[in-house]
């Protein structure tokens with residue numbers, strides 16, 4: 539089937555039900571790919587010397603072809619011979635050049651360096667993370683689609699993949715973001731690399747992050763300092779964060795005395811850089827099929843408070859046996875009571891605030 543995405547035309551296989559033999563193409567990931575193009579444009583505007591882009595798991599070649607159309611010096615890699623043929627066909631169809639390699643990307647990244655590396659695997663990216671930190675000069679783009687392990691819904695799998703404790707809370711997508719970033723920061727630290735999140739979002743059952751890599755033991759130590767624990771009470775929705783690698787969890791919830799759960803080490807720092815996010819928004823262009831969605835998402839991300847973790851207004855109001863008022867009125871009350879507050883990209887009824895759960899309850903009481 540023929541599809542047009544961004545400024546390129548592609549042939550992609552019809553996707554059957556379940557895992558088939560055909561080369562993978564997911565039209566739902568167009569937002570992810572549009573944002574990738576915009577992030578790379580914004581990054582190149584800031585760092586004009588970056589040139590090379592590795593589409594590490596290319597499948598149909600869609601990411602590599604779009605990057606080549608945007609002037610990047612592109613390498614496309616996949617282990618699958620059919621993917622490699624299709625990727626080459628799609629480059630040729632658009633009259634574009636690219637270096638197309640049938641290889642295990644872990645081996646390729648062992649031999650070669652790229653300014654920007656894009657990991658877009660099935661499921662967890664962790665089996666590719668060590669090689670990616672060694673083979674990336676500037677910007678590492680990572681997708682993870684294994685949201686159930688990441689957010690603690692598949693607990694053992696999350697512990698195994700990410701070497702941390704994920705907890706299945708009502709802010710599960712943010713738990714996934716912070717677990718993924720924790721694992722990537724700990725992996726980078728082994729090579730004296732500090733990955734700094736420029737943009738991170740959780741959308742439609744995947745997490746996507748763009749990490750600028752800084753080098754040196756001192757900065758890598760600082761990155762590790764941003765890891766810590768979240769203590770969470772499932773009864774009253776109280777939560778608290780503690781930086782550091784040694785957990786000192788309260789024995790019970792300081793708010794209601796019920797049991798407390800510990801997640802971590804997770805990343806407690808900023809998952810986006812708001813100034814960079816605004817330059818990404820300026821790089822979204824109208825040929826992108828998801829331009830409006832991408833712009834809305836970036837606007838929300840840019841304004842989102844960086845504090846962990848978000849609340850869901852409906853969940854809180856249900857817990858307090860109140861009806862949920864209009865979000866804007868609810869957030870205005872919190873703000874008028876002197877608390878920092880923002881909406882979040884995790885959902886229409888979600889917000890972040892510097893207020894505690896008791897302060898939220900008091901400030902928004904009718």
Ligand SMILES: C[S@@+](CC[C@H](N)C(=O)[O-])C[C@H]1O[C@@H](n2cnc3c(N)ncnc32)[C@H](O)[C@@H]1O
Pocket residue numbers: 562563564567571594595596597598600601615616617618621641642643644658659660
């Ligand atoms: C989710 S698909 C990639 C989708 C594509 N990036 C897109 O945007 O449509 C994952 C691809 O990774 C490839 N793959 C799996 N293991 C790999 C490895 N070790 N090295 C390179 N490619 C690999 C698979 O063959 C598959 O084509």
